[in-house]
Amino acid sequence: MTGASPAIDGAIGVVREDEDLAPPRRRRPWLQAHGRALAAVLLLLVVMFPFLWLVQLAFKPAADIFEDGLLFTPTLEGFASLLQGNFLKSFWNSLAVSTLSTVLSLAIGVPAAYALTRWRFPGRDRIALWILVTRMAPPIAFTIPFFLAYRWLGLQDTLVGLAIVYLTFNLAIVIWLMQTFFEAVPPALEEAAYIDGCGVWQAFWRITLPLAAPGLAATAVLCFIFSWNDFFYALILTRTNAITAPVAIVNFLQYEGWEWTKIAASGTLVMLPVVIFTVLVRTYLVRGLTAGGVKD
Amino acid sequence: MASIAALRGPGWEAARHRAFLFGLAPSLAVLLAITLLPAAALLVASFTPLSLTDPVGTFRFDDPLVNYRHLLADERFLGSIGTQLKLSVASVVLQLLVGLGLALLLDGKSKVLGATRTVFLIPMVLPPIVVALIWKIMFTPDVSPIHRALEAVGLPVRSLIANPDTALWAIAFADTWQWFPFTMLMVLASLQMIPSDPIEAASLDGATRWQLFRYIVFPHIRPVLIVCGLFRLIDSFKAFPLIYVLTDGGPGTVTEVTNYYGFIQAFNFSYWGYASAIAVVILAGVFLLSWAVGKLGWNDHDRR
Amino acid sequence: MASITLRRLVKHYGVTPTIHGIDIDIRDGEFVALVGPSGCGKSTLLRMIAGLEPVTGGEIRLGERLINDAAPRDRNIAMVFQNYALYPHMTVEENLAFSLKLQAVDKAQIRRRVAEVAEVLGLATLLARYPRQLSGGQRQRVAMGRAIVRQPDAFLFDEPLSNLDAKLRVQMRTEIKALHQRLGTTTVYVTHDQVEAMTMADRIVVLKDGVVEQAGAPLELYDRPRNAFVAGFIGSPAMNFIPGRLHLDGTPRVRTDDGLELPLAQAPRATHGHAVIYGARPEHFTIEPGSGPEAEVIVVEPTGAETQIAARLGGQDIIAAFRDRLGVRPGERLALRPLAAQAHVFDAGSGERLN
Numbered sequence: 001m002t003g004a005s006p007a008i009d010g011a012i013g014v015v016r017e018d019e020d021l022a023p024p025r026r027r028r029p030w031l032q033a034h035g036r037a038l039a040a041v042l043l044l045l046v047v048m049f050p051f052l053w054l055v056q057l058a059f060k061p062a063a064d065i066f067e068d069g070l071l072f073t074p075t076l077e078g079f080a081s082l083l084q085g086n087f088l089k090s091f092w093n094s095l096a097v098s099t100l101s102t103v104l105s106l107a108i109g110v111p112a113a114y115a116l117t118r119w120r121f122p123g124r125d126r127i128a129l130w131i132l133v134t135r136m137a138p139p140i141a142f143t144i145p146f147f148l149a150y151r152w153l154g155l156q157d158t159l160v161g162l163a164i165v166y167l168t169f170n171l172a173i174v175i176w177l178m179q180t181f182f183e184a185v186p187p188a189l190e191e192a193a194y195i196d197g198c199g200v201w202q203a204f205w206r207i208t209l210p211l212a213a214p215g216l217a218a219t220a221v222l223c224f225i226f227s228w229n230d231f232f233y234a235l236i237l238t239r240t241n242a243i244t245a246p247v248a249i250v251n252f253l254q255y256e257g258w259e260w261t262k263i264a265a266s267g268t269l270v271m272l273p274v275v276i277f278t279v280l281v282r283t284y285l286v287r288g289l290t291a292g293g294v295k296d
Numbered sequence: 297m298a299s300i301a302a303l304r305g306p307g308w309e310a311a312r313h314r315a316f317l318f319g320l321a322p323s324l325a326v327l328l329a330i331t332l333l334p335a336a337a338l339l340v341a342s343f344t345p346l347s348l349t350d351p352v353g354t355f356r357f358d359d360p361l362v363n364y365r366h367l368l369a370d371e372r373f374l375g376s377i378g379t380q381l382k383l384s385v386a387s388v389v390l391q392l393l394v395g396l397g398l399a400l401l402l403d404g405k406s407k408v409l410g411a412t413r414t415v416f417l418i419p420m421v422l423p424p425i426v427v428a429l430i431w432k433i434m435f436t437p438d439v440s441p442i443h444r445a446l447e448a449v450g451l452p453v454r455s456l457i458a459n460p461d462t463a464l465w466a467i468a469f470a471d472t473w474q475w476f477p478f479t480m481l482m483v484l485a486s487l488q489m490i491p492s493d494p495i496e497a498a499s500l501d502g503a504t505r506w507q508l509f510r511y512i513v514f515p516h517i518r519p520v521l522i523v524c525g526l527f528r529l530i531d532s533f534k535a536f537p538l539i540y541v542l543t544d545g546g547p548g549t550v551t552e553v554t555n556y557y558g559f560i561q562a563f564n565f566s567y568w569g570y571a572s573a574i575a576v577v578i579l580a581g582v583f584l585l586s587w588a589v590g591k592l593g594w595n596d597h598d599r600r
Numbered sequence: 601m602a603s604i605t606l607r608r609l610v611k612h613y614g615v616t617p618t619i620h621g622i623d624i625d626i627r628d629g630e631f632v633a634l635v636g637p638s639g640c641g642k643s644t645l646l647r648m649i650a651g652l653e654p655v656t657g658g659e660i661r662l663g664e665r666l667i668n669d670a671a672p673r674d675r676n677i678a679m680v681f682q683n684y685a686l687y688p689h690m691t692v693e694e695n696l697a698f699s700l701k702l703q704a705v706d707k708a709q710i711r712r713r714v715a716e717v718a719e720v721l722g723l724a725t726l727l728a729r730y731p732r733q734l735s736g737g738q739r740q741r742v743a744m745g746r747a748i749v750r751q752p753d754a755f756l757f758d759e760p761l762s763n764l765d766a767k768l769r770v771q772m773r774t775e776i777k778a779l780h781q782r783l784g785t786t787t788v789y790v791t792h793d794q795v796e797a798m799t800m801a802d803r804i805v806v807l808k809d810g811v812v813e814q815a816g817a818p819l820e821l822y823d824r825p826r827n828a829f830v831a832g833f834i835g836s837p838a839m840n841f842i843p844g845r846l847h848l849d850g851t852p853r854v855r856t857d858d859g860l861e862l863p864l865a866q867a868p869r870a871t872h873g874h875a876v877i878y879g880a881r882p883e884h885f886t887i888e889p890g891s892g893p894e895a896e897v898i899v900v901e902p903t904g905a906e907t908q909i910a911a912r913l914g915g916q917d918i919i920a921a922f923r924d925r926l927g928v929r930p931g932e933r934l935a936l937r938p939l940a941a942q943a944h945v946f947d948a949g950s951g952e953r954l955n
Contacts, residue, residue: 037408040401044412050430050473051418053441057433108326111319119316127324134331136586138534140558141575144341144568145334168330171323191652192685194672196746197702200315210689229423231537236563246425246537253432253541260439267426278421282414307669309654 057264078265086240087266090248094270097159097244098227101166105223108167109174110216114204116175117182118190135172139232142168147236157239165233170223177222181215182208218281225274245270335579342576346569354569363573372549373557373574380553383468384532388525390472395479396521400509402480403487413484420477428541431470435542457542460550467551470538475531479524486520487513526589530582554578602663602753602786603628604649610657611644611810618644619810621658626803628663631780631787633801635794635833640807642790646756649788650679662753673702678747679756683763684739686731692718692742693727699750717745720779737768744779754786761796773800794834798822806830828951831879831944837908839879840918840938843948848872854945860893860914863940868955870947876954879944882908882921885936894933900926911936 059074082088116128146165147156155161185208193203209216234244243251249266252259303313343360367373398416402409419427435457437443446453456466494512503511533555539545545552545560552560555578562571604626611619619641626632634642647653649660651672660667667675678699687695693714700710718724721741731739740760747755757776761769777800780787791797797804798818805815806829814826818834825831831839844856852867854876862878870876883906895913902908908921909928913936920936928934945955 040412050434054430108322112323115316115320136530138578141579142334145337188685195679196699197673231425267429271422271426307654308671
């Protein structure tokens with residue numbers, strides 16, 4: 001027999017049927033309460049161990065690499081040695097190409113994404129699918145024709161040439177992601193803008209784009225990350241002039257012998273921008289990496 | 297909603313559609329130039345015995361199917377397909393299992409869990425070359441802490457990547473390390489969308505954690521797992537830096553996947569025609585898989 | 601300031617016709633309400649006037665000018681949306697100034713006009729706020745201000761009050777009406793609420809399924825609805841409809857199948873025995889003891905201003921409304937009788953008015 005409400009029940013001392021008598025907090029074992037978090041952190045350390053090892057290796061003096069001790073005096077030798085040779089230039093190239101590719105992809109892709117959002121025309125679905133498929137194709141399919149074409153066009157080993165090739169995957173990302181952000185802007189706002197005196201692209205520039213700005217920033221970051229991370233295209237299409245950081249590292253392996261500290265230091269530097277950006281846009285990362293792979 | 301014929305009309309709607317076309321055209325033109333054109337060129341090149349040693353002379357179509365016939369008889373090529381399938385399936389299955397397990401573990405509201413979820417993203421976003429370097433270090437006995445630790449405990453292990461029996465597994469392991477966060481994220485997102493009512497009701501009815509998983513949670517996330525798996529399968533055909541840095545296709549050709557074989561044919565031997573044919577075969581496989589994924593209806597933009 | 605003329609207006613969505621040839625004349629300075637049930641096409645009509653929907657056939661004229669193909673910005677009209685459609689990333693002042701900024705009006709003049717309008721609408725202290733910081737009523741006023749600032753030839757309102765609570769709705773109704781009287785701009789006002797239409801409009805156009813059912817002054821629609829649909833749509837509580845047959849032998853009356861006799865003042869244009877629908881508004885009933893069968897009271901609903909009684913009279917469920925406080929209780933009997941002079945007769949088949 002229960003009363004009409006917990007308040008009344010409490011007042012007359014009735015125990016409701018579906019309530020457990022919870023034990024006092026002190027008695028619940030700390031392990032049970034925090035077991036999950038503990039397991040998560042332990043697993044984290046195990047899984048991230050290889051990553052952490054690389055980072056710490058970058059700060060180890062070259063002489064200690066083959067030592068087993070975990071304690072050492074950190075040094076920036078490894079990083080300093082990178083200053084000689086090609087590495088700094090390649091790092092700068094990566095920066096330049098990634099920025100260029102991002103800007104290019106956004107400039108071409110954002111208006112297209114908007115048009116696809118607001119314009120339902122026959123064949124639209126097929127075009128949307130084609131755009132997505134371009135992202136899925138293996139790079140080998142594009143590198144052979146591009147290599148030959150660039151030799152002929154003189155774009156081989158240039159930053160511009162690389163940036164154009166990166167459009168093959170970045171354009172699709174921009175169009176796909178920005179569509180979702182534009183869809184979130186109510187069309188009524190654009191209609192109000194039309195009545196207030198805007199044309200189509202005026203309304204886009206003054207109303208839609210400002211409202212989709214966070215999405216635009218996240219998309220830009222993703223384009224940058226994908227460009228920065230590329231290895232295959234850069235390997236094939238660059239030599240010494242437009243060489244990017246990931247490819248330059250490989251040169252350490254092949255031509256300069258296995259200098260592990262240098263390798264670790266360069267690896268750490270190359271991953272740094274990406275890791276920082278990831279933390280900034282982690283919520284949008286999922287969307288970008290799956291590009292429609294999973295139903296919402 | 298108007299058809300394209302309306303583009304020529306005098307009214308505002310037609311003007312609007314013309315404006316949209318103006319915005320869409322550059323992308324379409326660029327995509328045409330950098331995807332369809334190269335794809336067509338690739339197809340054309342696959343019909344020739346093109347070789348960089350004599351580009352003009354070898355650009356002929358007298359025997360268009362020469363490369364494809366050669367492929368069917370090429371043991372190295374056929375072997376590479378087998379290797380690719382082995383690697384892809386092993387990697388994808390491992391990624392699904394690890395991603396699923398971690399997602400189930402990390403599905404919770406605490407700040408600690410939230411922070412670990414973010415840190416677990418790192419392998420997926422690292423430049424693939426850095427991932428390759430990390431595992432090169434891990435798999436090289438001289439410098440690898442794992443090898444030295446095993447040695448110290450009295451279980452010395454030979455280099456996994458130098459051993460033909462274990463090289464492919466080593467790569468699959470590294471690949472799983474790199475990509476498990478993808479599945480983890482997808483499953484986590486899906487777990488968060490499970491309505492709590494059925495779970496509460498089942499708990500009250502006395503269901504065990506395993507039963508809850510098997511009858512409520514798993515059916516809900518199964519579509520995500522399938523799409524994840526297919527997506528990762530398509531992406532696995534691109535695997536390159538790991539093989540390039542860890543094994544260079546070896547020892548022998550044990551880790552030479554089709555993608556890598558194509559790379560060698562093109563850039564080591566300069567047999568462009570033959571490499572194009574290999575690339576066409578890979579492309580066909582990717583299209584088939586993409587079509588399969590498309591059939592499952594993941595393109596949700598169209599259904600709005 | 602201009603008149604709006606719709607001639608033989610037709611609208612198709614793909615192959616589906618939704619508007620089947622509409623003619624409406626709105627005089628310069630008039631306040632016209634478009635009412636009807638959902639799906640009748642009133643919003644579509646409004647959007648066609650605004651230029652947001654293309655015209656499939658017919659003409660729309662603003663004054664003398666044919667505006668079928670004109671872009672919305674070239675029509676010199678302003679629209680107030682149902683969901684206000686305020687620009688979330690702009691302050692109230694920027695929202696109000698937006699259209700003027702697009703016309704490259706100089707800054708001093710913009711500030712002046714915005715201040716004027718803000719003053720009129722009571723928004724002067726809110727100019728620096730963002731739409732998300734405003735209440736529903738305040739947002740509605742900003743939406744109106746945005747329209748007023750442009751000094752357009754016509755205002756278009758698309759169900760602007762449906763998102764507000766009842767009390768606010770009544771208040772805003774009066775404000776909009778006062779604004780119209782002050783500015784004198786041609787106004788087209790779409791609503792599904794016939795009370796709004798009755799209280800605010802100079803003329804009402806009742807729409808159903810893409811066709812004009814009747815257009816006229818509010819009281820005209822109230823007193824002489826052209827068909828049963830308009831009769832049932834206008835007036836609250838709705839008119840009572842009682843099916844029966846016309847009897848012209850002796851005093852003209854309508855007789856239901858159960859034998860209930862309903863009085864008429866004159867014989868309508870129909871033959872004896874014709875199947876008709878007798879219409880009597882709840883407010884047009886009297887209590888005449890001894891006039892005939894008594895009704896059984898089912899529910900009594902006192903609203904304070906009047907008493908509504910749901911009763912069963914001769915097998916028919918009716919609602920009657922009285923200004924006086926009646927002391928009846930459910931289950932009692934009441935000699936309800938419709939007033940013959942106010943009765944309506946409609947053809948049972950077509951719904952057309954017969955008297």
